[in-house]
Amino acid sequence: MEHGAVIKHDLKKGPKTGAWRYMHPEVDKSKCIGCSTCVPFCPEASIEMKDKKAEIDYDYCKGCGVCAEVCPVKAILMKKK
Amino acid sequence: MNEQLAKNFAPGHSACAGCAFPAIVRAVLGEVADGTEIVVANATGCLEVTSTLYPYTAWKIPWIHNAFENAAATLSGVEKAYEILKRKKKLPGGDKKIKFVAFGGDGGTYDIGLQSLSGALERGHNFLYVLYDNEGYMNTGNQRSSATPFGAATETTPTGKVSFGKTEVRKNLMDIVAAHHIPYVAQANVAFMADLKRKAKKALSIDGPTFLSVFSPCTNNWKFPTSQYVNIAKLATETNFWPLYEIENGKYKINWATEKPKSLTDFLKTQGRFKHLFSEKNKDVIEEMQKITDDEWKRLVGLVE
Numbered sequence: 001m002e003h004g005a006v007i008k009h010d011l012k013k014g015p016k017t018g019a020w021r022y023m024h025p026e027v028d029k030s031k032c033i034g035c036s037t038c039v040p041f042c043p044e045a046s047i048e049m050k051d052k053k054a055e056i057d058y059d060y061c062k063g064c065g066v067c068a069e070v071c072p073v074k075a076i077l078m079k080k081k
Numbered sequence: 082m083n084e085q086l087a088k089n090f091a092p093g094h095s096a097c098a099g100c101a102f103p104a105i106v107r108a109v110l111g112e113v114a115d116g117t118e119i120v121v122a123n124a125t126g127c128l129e130v131t132s133t134l135y136p137y138t139a140w141k142i143p144w145i146h147n148a149f150e151n152a153a154a155t156l157s158g159v160e161k162a163y164e165i166l167k168r169k170k171k172l173p174g175g176d177k178k179i180k181f182v183a184f185g186g187d188g189g190t191y192d193i194g195l196q197s198l199s200g201a202l203e204r205g206h207n208f209l210y211v212l213y214d215n216e217g218y219m220n221t222g223n224q225r226s227s228a229t230p231f232g233a234a235t236e237t238t239p240t241g242k243v244s245f246g247k248t249e250v251r252k253n254l255m256d257i258v259a260a261h262h263i264p265y266v267a268q269a270n271v272a273f274m275a276d277l278k279r280k281a282k283k284a285l286s287i288d289g290p291t292f293l294s295v296f297s298p299c300t301n302n303w304k305f306p307t308s309q310y311v312n313i314a315k316l317a318t319e320t321n322f323w324p325l326y327e328i329e330n331g332k333y334k335i336n337w338a339t340e341k342p343k344s345l346t347d348f349l350k351t352q353g354r355f356k357h358l359f360s361e362k363n364k365d366v367i368e369e370m371q372k373i374t375d376d377e378w379k380r381l382v383g384l385v386e
Contacts, residue, residue, distance in 0.1 A: 069311060069312060
């Protein structure tokens with residue numbers, strides 16, 4: 001059997017989409033209540049809960065601002081670099 | 082990167098900032114039980130194009146793309162081939178539990194892929210079809226599809242002195258799919274994450290064809306800021322524009338309702354594609370849209386026993 005083009009997932013070959021960012025989200029750790037509402041809505045899966053606080057992976061964050069928008073306590077703010 | 086969330090669908094894809102479908106894909110596939118493998122077929126569309134830019138693929142699971150119109154037909158072939166190899170005990174890795182999931186946009190589901198979807202549903206293949214509905218051909222620059230709502234401006238239904246956008250009412254795909262007598266059909270919304278996950282879990286637990294229609298706002302062509310997809314999706318349900326309901330073995334059930342739905346204008350004014358409706362001359366178009374929404378809701382309520 002002849003195989004077609006099979007491409008294996010390799011993150012290293014993927015673009016670091018953090019370069020797209022115009023505004024970047026900043027988590028105010030003192031305000032974050034650890035509810036993880038923002039986590040599933042991030043299109044890049046770049047929010048992780050560490051010690052019950054949201055932490056953002058800036059390698060892939062495109063800076064869309066959805067996390068800041070859904071945060072119930074406004075602990076995430078969008079800032080210009 | 083959130084490893085748990087990205088276990089099937091990784092970042093590095095090139096979907097627009099603030100796109101809704103990565104959340105849908107992760108929520109649906111996240112409900113597949115541990116130890117069960119997943120095979121995905123994808124119709125042509127934003128999801129297919131942005132997730133597999135050569136030489137990178139964002140998919141960590143087996144994924145197949147064939148053509149625009151045949152995601153359901155392709156997956157039914159994959160599913161049947163697997164069943165037969167399993168029966169003949171010819172599987173190289175022994176038999177595994179596999180869930181077959183197809184993803185398609187509204188172009189690949191409502192219009193171009195409808196006949197292959199219909200065929201696969203009728204043949205009763207064991208798969209879940211997930212439609213992410215962004216109400217138009219967004220990948221090619223916002224042309225109308227039969228999912229585009231009445232009154233929306235698109236590239237092929239532009240607004241002008243005479244035209245107010247699309248003049249036809251969107252097709253009711255849910256009833257078309259339910260008419261195949263399949264066990265489970267549900268309409269969900271990306272903003273109602275718990276409801277979406279519950280429906281995905283239920284659909285995946287059923288043997289036989291199941292269908293999920295998920296609302297997926299498009300930041301680029303609905304023309305709203307990238308941060309707004311959750312808010313807009315929420316408004317769509319709160320105004321009864323996108324009711325959440327499920328049809329289980331022919332029985333309708335509404336999953337979210339309110340005594341006082343918001344006015345449809347609350348939803349319309351958030352998006353540039355409806356901007357033209359807020360002029361003096363298009364006042365009656367908004368009234369017509371409100372009427373279409375109300376009538377559809379009443380029809381739906383009437384279907385619940």
